[in-house]
Amino acid sequence: MNGSLHLWLIPLLPFAGFLINGILGRRLPKWLITTVALLAPLAALSLVLNAAQGFFGAAAAPAYVETCPVGWINIGTLHVDFSFVLDQLSLVMLLVVTGVGFLIHIYSVGYMGDEEGYARYFSFLNLFLFFMTVLVLAGNALLMFVGWEGVGLASYLLIGFYFKKNSAADAGKKAFIVNRIGDFGFLIGIFLLLANFGTLSFSEIGVKLNADPAWQGGVLTVIALCLSLGAAGKSAQLPLYIWLPDAMEGPTPVSALIHAATMVTAGVYMIARTHILFDHSPFALGTVAVVGAATALFAATIGLVQNDIKRVLAYSTISQLGYMFLGCGVAAYSAAIFHLVTHAFFKALLFLAAGAIIHSIGGEQDLRKMGGLWRRLPITFAVTTVGVLAIAGFFPFAGFFSKDAILYAAFVQGGSGRVLWFVGLVTALLTSFYMFRLWYLAFLGKPRGEVVPHHEAPWSMLVPLVILGLLSICGGWIGIERFSAFLSPSVGARTAESGTPNLELILSIVAVAVALAGWFVADRLYRQKPERPAELAAALPGSYTLLAHKYYVDEFYGATVVKPLLAFSKYLLGWVVDVGLLGGTAWLLAGSATMTGSILQRWQSGNLRSYAAWLAAGAAALLLFIVIPWATVWPASMDFIWKVAGH
Amino acid sequence: MSLTQAVPLSWYLLLSAALFSLGVVGFLIKRNLITVFMSIELMLNGVNLSFVTFAHQWHAVKGQIFVFFVMVVAAAEAAVGLAIIISVFRARATLAVDRIDLMKL
Numbered sequence: 001m002n003g004s005l006h007l008w009l010i011p012l013l014p015f016a017g018f019l020i021n022g023i024l025g026r027r028l029p030k031w032l033i034t035t036v037a038l039l040a041p042l043a044a045l046s047l048v049l050n051a052a053q054g055f056f057g058a059a060a061a062p063a064y065v066e067t068c069p070v071g072w073i074n075i076g077t078l079h080v081d082f083s084f085v086l087d088q089l090s091l092v093m094l095l096v097v098t099g100v101g102f103l104i105h106i107y108s109v110g111y112m113g114d115e116e117g118y119a120r121y122f123s124f125l126n127l128f129l130f131f132m133t134v135l136v137l138a139g140n141a142l143l144m145f146v147g148w149e150g151v152g153l154a155s156y157l158l159i160g161f162y163f164k165k166n167s168a169a170d171a172g173k174k175a176f177i178v179n180r181i182g183d184f185g186f187l188i189g190i191f192l193l194l195a196n197f198g199t200l201s202f203s204e205i206g207v208k209l210n211a212d213p214a215w216q217g218g219v220l221t222v223i224a225l226c227l228s229l230g231a232a233g234k235s236a237q238l239p240l241y242i243w244l245p246d247a248m249e250g251p252t253p254v255s256a257l258i259h260a261a262t263m264v265t266a267g268v269y270m271i272a273r274t275h276i277l278f279d280h281s282p283f284a285l286g287t288v289a290v291v292g293a294a295t296a297l298f299a300a301t302i303g304l305v306q307n308d309i310k311r312v313l314a315y316s317t318i319s320q321l322g323y324m325f326l327g328c329g330v331a332a333y334s335a336a337i338f339h340l341v342t343h344a345f346f347k348a349l350l351f352l353a354a355g356a357i358i359h360s361i362g363g364e365q366d367l368r369k370m371g372g373l374w375r376r377l378p379i380t381f382a383v384t385t386v387g388v389l390a391i392a393g394f395f396p397f398a399g400f401f402s403k404d405a406i407l408y409a410a411f412v413q414g415g416s417g418r419v420l421w422f423v424g425l426v427t428a429l430l431t432s433f434y435m436f437r438l439w440y441l442a443f444l445g446k447p448r449g450e451v452v453p454h455h456e457a458p459w460s461m462l463v464p465l466v467i468l469g470l471l472s473i474c475g476g477w478i479g480i481e482r483f484s485a486f487l488s489p490s491v492g493a494r495t496a497e498s499g500t501p502n503l504e505l506i507l508s509i510v511a512v513a514v515a516l517a518g519w520f521v522a523d524r525l526y527r528q529k530p531e532r533p534a535e536l537a538a539a540l541p542g543s544y545t546l547l548a549h550k551y552y553v554d555e556f557y558g559a560t561v562v563k564p565l566l567a568f569s570k571y572l573l574g575w576v577v578d579v580g581l582l583g584g585t586a587w588l589l590a591g592s593a594t595m596t597g598s599i600l601q602r603w604q605s606g607n608l609r610s611y612a613a614w615l616a617a618g619a620a621a622l623l624l625f626i627v628i629p630w631a632t633v634w635p636a637s638m639d640f641i642w643k644v645a646g647h
Numbered sequence: 648m649s650l651t652q653a654v655p656l657s658w659y660l661l662l663s664a665a666l667f668s669l670g671v672v673g674f675l676i677k678r679n680l681i682t683v684f685m686s687i688e689l690m691l692n693g694v695n696l697s698f699v700t701f702a703h704q705w706h707a708v709k710g711q712i713f714v715f716f717v718m719v720v721a722a723a724e725a726a727v728g729l730a731i732i733i734s735v736f737r738a739r740a741t742l743a744v745d746r747i748d749l750m751k752l
Contacts, residue, residue: 606748612674613675616675
């Protein structure tokens, strides 16, 4: 390991980009904005690659820690530092964040070229990279929380990028507020960590837990559940997934970078980072697995009937994140991270391809108005095909290896793991179906839209697409064995080894067969008999409506959470507390002052002689009190008044 | 020395108090601004008398010095006051204090 890697520069360079474009962007020429915006992630990426050299050579290289010499918080026994940790886990994540991030920055140059707020867009994108790298590099939970909140902020700003559109502004707020619920869990988890371990540093917590293997469950379960609530918020799992589909209001490259490839996977990363806690709590692990599997299936069923191309991809993202949670939940952290990486490739690819389609047909996102695009957009068609094959899990595309690793890990766990495996398999079938549905609707058949694209997207959009396409093909070839061996210093060795090579092969064949079945059904419905889907929807009105309305979850939350909360805020907090209590007190004080004044103002008669009379009376009273000792006068006069009053 | 023996101290003080009270009463009941002004002078001189009396009684010169100060201030005040009275009369053509009530709310 070389002496200093200057990890602190990795977040700070994008931050500098944010400051330059954010403050000066309006006055800078466009080429300079572009240069600054692209240099920041490129510099960060090259720093990461430089740091990676030390890891790829040596086997099980130790973690590299960089701590700011000036502490952050030093109160009593509480010590928190600005410390960055580079180990195998954060390295993989950093490569994804800066690598895919850089590609999406390039893509954005083409995609956002004609948009208003070009500098604002790139400054937010750089800000996101700053917080995301802080989150990934953080060596303690509090610093991770800073990055965690920061990416939430960047996400909010970018979802609401078209802030003149009400729906975009609302979607931004929804994402932020729903994330707050998860962040609340994360924060409680941090407090509990502090109370039980006296430190927030991940490595020190790991040392303490390893020293005491008998410590299981109990408060660790509570901590792990709190942390997984945070992860469920950020990674859009049940029951907090509702913000992610709406987040598609943002520009498409943002959906690709933040809401598919990197930020939403932060929850998975966080679980992998704190995996020692989860290893000590089987119940929390089981919860994560069940939530993941349920989310994967649930989101996939909704994805079946969505007509907005970005929404299909959004539900598919939620579903794939469910896979990653499932992987974490069966303690196959390396498989989850593996899927995180390959998913970052093929989902960023799919989103960017969708962006290229949308861009070329004038902003139309409805799949029903596309069709026959493959002639006009051959490159986009080719890379989308790669992405679809990858996400459906066909050999030898990237998704096959990672999805297989998760399903295998679930299967060999035995018992309830078999159920989880089966749910995952059904999800794979649905995934394959809805992705091929998208593929058929968008690219094949006859054009159904009014706008016919004239030409492919500019090269700045095509180059990232092609690179991501190659990564989606080759990204899985490293194989789960080598990948988990590489990650083992960070997340522990691959636990589920009770299977046999034969079993692994059989499970792979089953998974591919299921994916083929999904393709076959999509082919029947959307190529051979295009009228069948409508007939099916008419034949099953109940289930179709249920799915098309996304199980009425938004309506349910609206009725059970949002409305009562709004009513509580409006009536109790707004009327009773604000207007009544606070406003009332203020009015009372002001009113009493006014009333006292209106009485006292009669003294201010402007009549010189009345002033003089009061002056004389006052002087006389003072004289009286001085001459006659008031201690005797006072009780006597009170007595007198008492008597006069009639007692 | 002979003075105090001839006339007791209390007489001077009574005279002083009578002068002061006359001033107060005049200040309160008179309507003409000039009379009010003269009443103030009367009060000042009542106080001056008691200053002189006590100074003589205690053989302390401080009280007499105070009297000079009061006289100087009263002279200056008379100059300023009369100037104000003249300008008030020019502006409002009256010197009745009840009608000079511009400060009223």
